[in-house]
Amino acid sequence: MLKRVFWFVATVAAFCVFGMTVRADGAELENTLYLDLKGGRVVIELRDDLAPKHAARIKKLARAGFYDGLTFHRVIDGFMAQTGDPTGTGFGASDEPDLPAEFTNKAGFERGTLGMARSPHDVDTANSQFFICFAPASWLNGQYTIVGKVVNGMEFVDRIARGEPPANPDKIVKMQVAADVK
Numbered sequence: 001m002l003k004r005v006f007w008f009v010a011t012v013a014a015f016c017v018f019g020m021t022v023r024a025d026g027a028e029l030e031n032t033l034y035l036d037l038k039g040g041r042v043v044i045e046l047r048d049d050l051a052p053k054h055a056a057r058i059k060k061l062a063r064a065g066f067y068d069g070l071t072f073h074r075v076i077d078g079f080m081a082q083t084g085d086p087t088g089t090g091f092g093a094s095d096e097p098d099l100p101a102e103f104t105n106k107a108g109f110e111r112g113t114l115g116m117a118r119s120p121h122d123v124d125t126a127n128s129q130f131f132i133c134f135a136p137a138s139w140l141n142g143q144y145t146i147v148g149k150v151v152n153g154m155e156f157v158d159r160i161a162r163g164e165p166p167a168n169p170d171k172i173v174k175m176q177v178a179a180d181v182k
Contacts, residue, residue, distance in 0.1 A: 084129035
C-alpha cells in the first residue's frame with residue numbers, strides 16, 4: 001500500500017515539476033479548445049500530431065482573444081459552419097502569415113472535424129479561418145488541413161444559424177485554450 005501511495009505522489013509531483021497539464025481522462029489541456037457559443041460550450045481536441053503549425057496558430061490566436069465575437073459567416077446545412085474571419089466576409093484573416101498545408105492520410109473529414117479554410121486556388125493560404133463539419137465530407141480529404149475534432153458539445157454546433165451569410169449570424173462568445181482556464 002505504501003508503494004502505491006509513493007508512486008501516486010511521485011507521479012503527481014512529476015506532472016507539477018514538468019508543467020504537464022492533463023485531464024483525468026488523459027487528454028492534454030494544452031491541445032484542448034473551449035469554444036463558447038450562445039447555446040453552450042464546444043470542446044475541441046486539437047490534433048497537433050497531424051497539423052502542428054495550424055494547431056499552434058489557432059492556440060496563439062485564441063490566447064490573443066482574436067476569435068472572441070467573430071461570426072459564423074458561412075454555414076451550409078449538411079456540410080459545415082465556417083468562422084475565423086475578422087471582417088465577416090470570408091475574405092479576411094489575422095495579421096499572421098499564411099500557413100503551408102499540412103495534409104494527412106491518417107484522418108479524414110467526419111462529423112465534428114475541425115478543418116482550416118483556405119483560398120480555393122492555393123493550398124498554402126490557411127490563416128485564421130476554420131470550419132466544423134456537420135457531416136462526413138470525404139471529398140475534402142487531402143485537400144484541406146485537419147486540425148482537430150469536436151469531442152463534446154456538437155449539439156451546439158448543430159444549432160448555428162445557416163446561410164452564406166446567415167441573416168442573423170451566430171458568434172463565438174469566447175474561445176480559449178483549456179490549459180489557460182482557471
